[in-house]
Structures are given as structure tokens and as C-alpha cells.
Amino acid sequence: MENGVIIGEFFLRWLHYIFGIMWIGHLYYFNFSQTPFMAEADAATKSGVQQKLFPRTLFWFRWGAMFTFLTGWFLIFHKMFALQIPIESEWSVKILTGGIIGTLMFLNVWLIIWPNQKVVIENATQVAQGKPAIAGVADLAARAAIASRTNTLYSLPMLFFMGAASRLPLAINPEKSVSTYWVAFSILVGAIQWNAMKGKMGVMAKIGQTVHFGILLSFALYGLMWFLLR
């Protein structure tokens, strides 16, 4: 590989890590610290946080997600097309597992969490000005919370496969079809994503259980690769 390409890819990765930390750092702050704080805060404190802190944290959170997503897919396309890594290679199976879960997380941020939280911020501002509350705001906040917990759950397998792509060998059998794995992946992750969009908080109500579920999902997906592709 040419020196310029190596240096270019290195700087892209550096940006990818920085934006990834900015995004997932805020995600963990929301789920580990802010949610329990808000549950016991009095009404005035809660309103102040929603009006003054939410716009700031959600700004870095959603733009961190955007640039992690863009740098991540750029890295994937660079490796697959410029370096000609085939889609059925073990690297592709692992990085696409992490990248697709990361993409679902990105979509949950931009299509559920941010639009719904924007209404929560507007509602807090209006109520503080003595105007009536926005109808349905509690349901929007609850859906954002389920999507945010789902992203915390997803973050474990997402980072597992991000790190595993080049560093945890799998040695898949070239005779086996990778599509069997992708069908199993779609059913499992599709069910979790459907729940994020339409379902309930369920076991994710407790943060500890969310982390355990995330560890289980990481091993379940790696186990599927192991049994279906080796």
C-alpha cells in the first residue's frame, strides 16, 4: 500500500475513534448517570436540565453519531473497494456485523431519540413560560428512552465486532455460504430493532440487565458465526 493511503487511512481512523468516543460517551452518560438523576430530581431541576442541558448534550451526541457513521462507512468502502476485500471474507462478516449494528444505532439517534427529545425540550420551555404542555410528550420521551436503552445494549456487540474485525480470528470455511449467517443475524437483530421502534422497555428497564443482555448478544452473534461459518 502507498504511504499516502496508509497515512490517510490512519487519520480517518483517528477521527473515527474521537467521534465514536464523543457519541458513545454521551450515550453512557445519559443511560448510566442522567436517567437515574432525572428520576429523583424535583420538577424545577428537571425542567432546567431539559431546557439548558439537553440541547447541549444532544448536540455533541447526534453530531458525534453522524461523523462516526460517515468515517466508519468510509473506512469500510475504502477497505472493500480500494483494497478489494471480498464481501464473504471473515473481515467483512465481522466488520459488517459491527457496522450494521452501529448504523441502526445512528438511525435510532437521528430518527427517534433526537426528534422526540426536541419535543421534550420545546415542552419544558413552553411550560416554563406558562404555556400549556404539548400533548403526547410523555409517550415521545418514553419511546426515546427505549431507543436509547436499545443503543446501550447494541453498543456492546457493536464494539465487540468493531474490535474483532482485524483482531479476533474466526477462520471461516470458504465452502460455507455467509448468507445463512446474515439470515440468522437479521432475525435476531431485526426483532430487537422492532422492539426499539414499537415494543417495550422490558428487561432493559435496569441498566445492569441491559449490559448483561449486550454481552449475551455479542457472544450469541459470535457463536452463530462460529457454528454456521467454520
Ligand code: HEM
Ligand atoms: C456506523 C457505525 C460504524 C461503522 C460503519 C464503523 C466502521 C469501522 C471500520 C470499517 C473500522 C476498521 C476496522 C478494521 O480495520 O479492521 C472501524 C474500527 C474501529 N471502530 Fe468503528 N464503526 C462504527 C462505529 C463505531 C463506534 C460508535 C465506535 C465507538 C467508539 C467505533 C470504534 C472503533 C474502533 C475502536 C475501531 C478500531 C478497531 C481496530 O483497530 O481493531 N466504531 N470501525
